[in-house]
Amino acid sequence: MTTRDDNPETLLPLPPATFHILLAVAAGDRHGYAIIQDVAARTNGEVKLSAGTLYRSIQRMLEQGLLVESRERPAPDLDDERRRYYRVTPFGMEVARAEARRLAGLVKLARARGFVPGRA
Amino acid sequence: MRLYRALLRLYPASFRHEYGGEMRALFARRRREASGAGARLALWLETLADVVPNAAAVHAEILRHDLHYTLRSLARARGFAVTAIVVSALGIGATTAAFSMAMHVLLPRLPFPDAGRLVAFWQDQGFRGYSHLELSPANYRDWRRMAASVASMGVYTGTSANVVGVGEPQRVPCALVSASLLPTLGVRPELGRLFEEADDTYGAEKTIMLSDRWWRAAFQADEGVLGKTVSVDGEPYVVIGVMPPGFEFPTRVTEFWIPYQFSPDDYADRTNVYLYGVARLKPGVTLAQARADLGAVAARLAREYPKANEKTGATVEWLRDQVPSQTRLLLVALVGASVCVLLIACLNLANLLMARALGRRRELAVRAALGAGRERLARQMLTESLLLAACGGVLGVLLAVVVDPLLARLVPQGLPIAATPGLDLRMLIVAAAATIATGVGFGVVPALRVNRGDDVTALADGARAGTGRPTERLRAALVVGEVAASIALLIAAGLLLRALVRVQDVDPGFDARGVLTLRTWLPMPKYEATAQRAAFYRRVLEDVDRLPGVSSAAYISFLPLDFGGGIWPVTGSDLAEPASDSRAASVRYLTPRFFKTLGIPILAGRDVGDGDTAGAEKVAVVSESFARLYWPGQNPLGRRFSIAFFERTVVGVAGDVRVRGLERPSEPQVYLPYEQIPDGWMSFYVPKDLVVKTTAGAGALLPTIREIVARADPAQPISSVRMLSQVVASQTAPRAIQVRVLGAFALLAFLLAGIGIHGLLAFTVNERTREISVRMALGAQRGDILALVLWRGARLAVLGVAAGGVLAFVAGRSLQALLAGVSPGDPPTFAVAVALALVMTLAGSLLPALRAIRLDPVIAMRVE
Numbered sequence: 001m002t003t004r005d006d007n008p009e010t011l012l013p014l015p016p017a018t019f020h021i022l023l024a025v026a027a028g029d030r031h032g033y034a035i036i037q038d039v040a041a042r043t044n045g046e047v048k049l050s051a052g053t054l055y056r057s058i059q060r061m062l063e064q065g066l067l068v069e070s071r072e073r074p075a076p077d078l079d080d081e082r083r084r085y086y087r088v089t090p091f092g093m094e095v096a097r098a099e100a101r102r103l104a105g106l107v108k109l110a111r112a113r114g115f116v117p118g119r120a
Numbered sequence: 121m122r123l124y125r126a127l128l129r130l131y132p133a134s135f136r137h138e139y140g141g142e143m144r145a146l147f148a149r150r151r152r153e154a155s156g157a158g159a160r161l162a163l164w165l166e167t168l169a170d171v172v173p174n175a176a177a178v179h180a181e182i183l184r185h186d187l188h189y190t191l192r193s194l195a196r197a198r199g200f201a202v203t204a205i206v207v208s209a210l211g212i213g214a215t216t217a218a219f220s221m222a223m224h225v226l227l228p229r230l231p232f233p234d235a236g237r238l239v240a241f242w243q244d245q246g247f248r249g250y251s252h253l254e255l256s257p258a259n260y261r262d263w264r265r266m267a268a269s270v271a272s273m274g275v276y277t278g279t280s281a282n283v284v285g286v287g288e289p290q291r292v293p294c295a296l297v298s299a300s301l302l303p304t305l306g307v308r309p310e311l312g313r314l315f316e317e318a319d320d321t322y323g324a325e326k327t328i329m330l331s332d333r334w335w336r337a338a339f340q341a342d343e344g345v346l347g348k349t350v351s352v353d354g355e356p357y358v359v360i361g362v363m364p365p366g367f368e369f370p371t372r373v374t375e376f377w378i379p380y381q382f383s384p385d386d387y388a389d390r391t392n393v394y395l396y397g398v399a400r401l402k403p404g405v406t407l408a409q410a411r412a413d414l415g416a417v418a419a420r421l422a423r424e425y426p427k428a429n430e431k432t433g434a435t436v437e438w439l440r441d442q443v444p445s446q447t448r449l450l451l452v453a454l455v456g457a458s459v460c461v462l463l464i465a466c467l468n469l470a471n472l473l474m475a476r477a478l479g480r481r482r483e484l485a486v487r488a489a490l491g492a493g494r495e496r497l498a499r500q501m502l503t504e505s506l507l508l509a510a511c512g513g514v515l516g517v518l519l520a521v522v523v524d525p526l527l528a529r530l531v532p533q534g535l536p537i538a539a540t541p542g543l544d545l546r547m548l549i550v551a552a553a554a555t556i557a558t559g560v561g562f563g564v565v566p567a568l569r570v571n572r573g574d575d576v577t578a579l580a581d582g583a584r585a586g587t588g589r590p591t592e593r594l595r596a597a598l599v600v601g602e603v604a605a606s607i608a609l610l611i612a613a614g615l616l617l618r619a620l621v622r623v624q625d626v627d628p629g630f631d632a633r634g635v636l637t638l639r640t641w642l643p644m645p646k647y648e649a650t651a652q653r654a655a656f657y658r659r660v661l662e663d664v665d666r667l668p669g670v671s672s673a674a675y676i677s678f679l680p681l682d683f684g685g686g687i688w689p690v691t692g693s694d695l696a697e698p699a700s701d702s703r704a705a706s707v708r709y710l711t712p713r714f715f716k717t718l719g720i721p722i723l724a725g726r727d728v729g730d731g732d733t734a735g736a737e738k739v740a741v742v743s744e745s746f747a748r749l750y751w752p753g754q755n756p757l758g759r760r761f762s763i764a765f766f767e768r769t770v771v772g773v774a775g776d777v778r779v780r781g782l783e784r785p786s787e788p789q790v791y792l793p794y795e796q797i798p799d800g801w802m803s804f805y806v807p808k809d810l811v812v813k814t815t816a817g818a819g820a821l822l823p824t825i826r827e828i829v830a831r832a833d834p835a836q837p838i839s840s841v842r843m844l845s846q847v848v849a850s851q852t853a854p855r856a857i858q859v860r861v862l863g864a865f866a867l868l869a870f871l872l873a874g875i876g877i878h879g880l881l882a883f884t885v886n887e888r889t890r891e892i893s894v895r896m897a898l899g900a901q902r903g904d905i906l907a908l909v910l911w912r913g914a915r916l917a918v919l920g921v922a923a924g925g926v927l928a929f930v931a932g933r934s935l936q937a938l939l940a941g942v943s944p945g946d947p948p949t950f951a952v953a954v955a956l957a958l959v960m961t962l963a964g965s966l967l968p969a970l971r972a973i974r975l976d977p978v979i980a981m982r983v984e
């Protein structure tokens with residue numbers, strides 16, 4: 001059940017939670033709690049992923065081939081065995097970029113209408 | 121923490137297994153951070169709001185997945201999918217139709233408010249064999265006054281009346297009611313008002329309530345109809361109201377209601393019984409209390425009027441239970457048959473699904489090896505079987521909706537409920553229950569059974585899936601069950617068919633071919649004078665006789681079979697002494713040439729003639745059995761006896777006629793000349809049925825006859841236009857329908873069982889390809905292989921037939937009341953059923969057997 005070979009466009013638009021998770025893991029492998037913290041920090045606490053939303057998204061992203069479970073684990077003294085680490089796949093990066101382009105395009109349109117301050 | 125763990129159980133096991141640990145760790149961390157009761161409460165609320173929708177979403181996602189997967193895999197196995205859907209549709213459809221009809225009739229929702237308190241009541245004269253005897257006006261008046269357990273009480277009599285001035289003159293079904301009846305039922309008028317006691321007083325202005333249907337059909341739904349007058353049997357009635365749509369009481373055809381207005385004379389005779397009672401019990405009163413109360417009332421009246429009310433008690437029953445026992449038995453049989461069909465369908469489905477699961481065992485093992493939990497695999501299978509059953513269920517409901525109008529013909533008209541149940545909630549609930557039972561019970565169990573096997577062996581190359589002994593034995597048992605159930609149904613249908621043929625073969629004693637009948641119910645008091653009636657008959661008969669194609673015509677009180685009553689005691693000094701309770705005969709008045717018209721032979725003497733006038737000697741034509749009973753071995757002509765108030769002389773003997781019905785013994789018959797009724801006497805016995813023997817088509821004749829009647833009396837309605845053959849056929853119509861319905865069910869079951877045998881054998885042959893090839897390679901002849909496969913089929917059939925035969929005999933005994941004397945162990949029926957079972961087995965086994973002998977051992981081995 002994978003769409004890895006598919007065109008990234010078919011997954012767009014991404015659910016916001018998915019996009020945030022992709023942004024979080026793009027910087028490096030993360031476990032679940034770290035993703036929640038990362039997202040909260042980068043949005044100044046505006047987006048707080050709940051555990052249910054997080055893992056449901058992760059499950060689907062694994063199926064869609066956006067993420068893989070990482071086999072590399074941190075040094076044993078820093079590790080918690082229950083934790084799983086997730087890494088973004090190249091396809092995941094592609095999809096994230098495509099989503100970013102889609103959003104940028106939307107912002108451009110909005111700007112042309114004067115909805116957003118800045119250059120048209 | 122335990123609570124959170126419990127909450128996580130909302131997620132599917134696979135998801136919980138994967139992420140549960142981390143989610144619990146996350147939750148534990150957040151709980152540590154939350155200090156204070158408020159923060160904890162907020163955390164819990166937040167958690168609840170997180171878990172519930174997300175768990176639902178995960179489930180939905182899996183469902184979507186499974187459906188997608190199921191649809192794809194079913195698309196690859198279209199034959200299987202179509203078979204499974206059709207099989208479940210047949211089972212669910214049959215069950216839904218039968219159950220909804222049975223519930224509709226046996227557990228009716230009477231269309232009255234608080235109907236659970238309504239009872240029907242009768243006088244009980246069990247010592248005379250009448251436990252449900254109607255009431256006389258005087259007894260009703262006293263019961264009503266004395267009964268303490270009853271909130272209100274009313275009586276009614278279904279009848280019909282001539283209505284003139286509303287379109288063509290017509291005979292309209294109606295009911296006489298006490299003013300208290302409609303309030304007792306709790307219905308309100310749609311228009312106008314209900315009857316009040318003043319309307320029901322002797323000598324008061326006559327008033328009438330219309331049914332909604334008649335109001336729309338005959339009065340164009342004109343609200344101005346209130347206060348207008350309608351002529352009923354020649355008397356004016358003022359319209360005071362219209363009942364709401366759907367109010368059908370006492371029967372489905374009742375078009376209006378008028379009050380009795382009992383006269384002092386009516387109250388004088390307590391033995392003149394014709395009132396049917398309905399009462400509304402006081403709140404909290406049980407049926408037993410009502411029985412005791414009315415029983416005490418009846419006992420008191422029996423002491424007060426020892427002669428008329430001798431040993432008279434009270435019979436009280438729930439109004440909703442007033443279903444004839446034959447109908448009840450028939451519906452129960454129908455439900456039994458439908459359950460049989462559903463069971464067979466389910467067994468078939470189980471077999472199909474099991475075969476499929478066995479065939480997919482390797483695929484399942486691969487999926488399990490790839491990490492799909494057993495729970496996910498079972499869930500996948502459940503999705504598949506439920507999807508199939510649901511498709512079958514939708515089709516089945518459509519089937520039931522189509523079939524129900526046919527079943528509705530099993531419901532007698534005399535019940536105050538709609539003819540067809542319609543697509544109501546109860547029907548859908550039955551369908552849903554049948555669907556879920558089909559999908560779950562027979563989809564998952566075989567799947568789990570297969571799934572339980574060792575996955576590793578399934579993966580091993582060339583493993584022989586499904587030939588495990590226990591599994592095969594289970595599948596064989598399912599097929600035996602199917603055969604048994606279908607044989608039982610087949611025999612039951614066969615017995616009923618034999619009973620139908622037996623009843624149809626009964627000679628009614630007359631020739632119904634080419635006899636047109638219609639009714640002109642002459643209203644009283646207009647036609648009280650016998651001479652006036654005679655003039656009417658003569659005019660009509662003379663003109664009808666002259667019509668081309670008509671060979672003879674006559675009038676009679678009641679058609680045979682159509683009315684079984686009219687029984688009078690026979691007395692006289694000149695009679696042999698038969699047992700006293702058989703000294704009764706049915707009485708009919710007629711014009712000359714009735715016997716000729718119906719082809720009833722005159723065995724001795726003569727027909728009644730034009731000379732048998734009011735002033736002439738009172739004469740009678742008696743039936744053969746009458747003569748044999750009272751003057752055995754002697755010439756009955758010229759003998760005298762008394763019946764219906766007068767002594768009469770026998771002038772003729774006619775052949776016996778089954779007046780009471782084809783399935784019941786009839787009393788001997790006495791025929792009296794139509795002019796020998798004294799003026800104003802016995803108005804119920806006045807000839808009203810015209811019979812016309814014709815070679816012309818009835819359709820061509822009828823308009824002319826209508827004109828002839830209109831010329832004789834323009835205000836005279838014509839009703840009950842039928843061919844006499846229809847009257848005869850209507851005797852067996854319920855049986856014919858019953859045989860058709862049960863026969864259809866049996867055929868269905870039989871087909872399904874055949875499919876079952878075929879499926880099992882085809883699968884076995886397929887699975888045993890290698891074994892058969894080895895045998896053939898070792899020198900087994902084609903005949904041996906053929907025998908091997910056929911013998912397997914025959915063994916299943918023999919076991920099934922034996923079990924089904926026992927089942928059928930038991931079922932036949934409980935149906936005995938419907939069998940018209942055919943024995944429940946009727947050998948020809950059993951023989952035919954067994955023969956059919958053999959043919960079915962052969963047909964079901966033939967294709968797999970042929971496939972087996974056509975196997976090429978070399979190719980078969982190479983496939984491995």
